[in-house]
Amino acid sequence: xKLGIILETKEPEKAWNAFRFANAGLMKEHEVKIxxxxxxxxxxxxxxxxxxxKEEMNKFExxxxxxxxxxxxxxxxxxxxxxxxxxxxxxDCIKVVEWADKMVTF
Numbered sequence: 001x002k003l004g005i006i007l008e009t010k011e012p013e014k015a016w017n018a019f020r021f022a023n024a025g026l027m028k029e030h031e032v033k034i035x036x037x038x039x040x041x042x043x044x045x046x047x048x049x050x051x052x053x054k055e056e057m058n059k060f061e062x063x064x065x066x067x068x069x070x071x072x073x074x075x076x077x078x079x080x081x082x083x084x085x086x087x088x089x090x091x092d093c094i095k096v097v098e099w100a101d102k103m104v105t106f
Contacts, residue, residue: 003032004100006093007040012048015040018106019056026063033066033100035093036085041073068092
């Protein structure tokens with residue numbers, strides 16, 4: 001199955017759960033794509049003692065999941081790039097939705 005995930009928060013527990021969900025899908029041999037939108041484009045900078053978002057993001061990358069980040073959302077936060085994924089557009093987000101068998105949002 002093809003799973004698409006839209007993540008819209010940098011709240012540590014929710015972001016952590018989104019990546020854990022994505023990794024569980026990859027471990028079950030599903031294809032998974034995550035699109036970071038809004039404040040979620042800041043996920044790679046989350047520091048929390050219990051909810052290790054960066055670790056889950058690294059695992060997602062190792063498991064060959066595809067991660068995209070909204071370029072407009074990055075620019076609105078004066079971020080010119082993210083080290084974890086390519087800068088993407090709303091057209092890319094639409095392509096993820098069209099590609100996916102199921103979509104989940106966090």
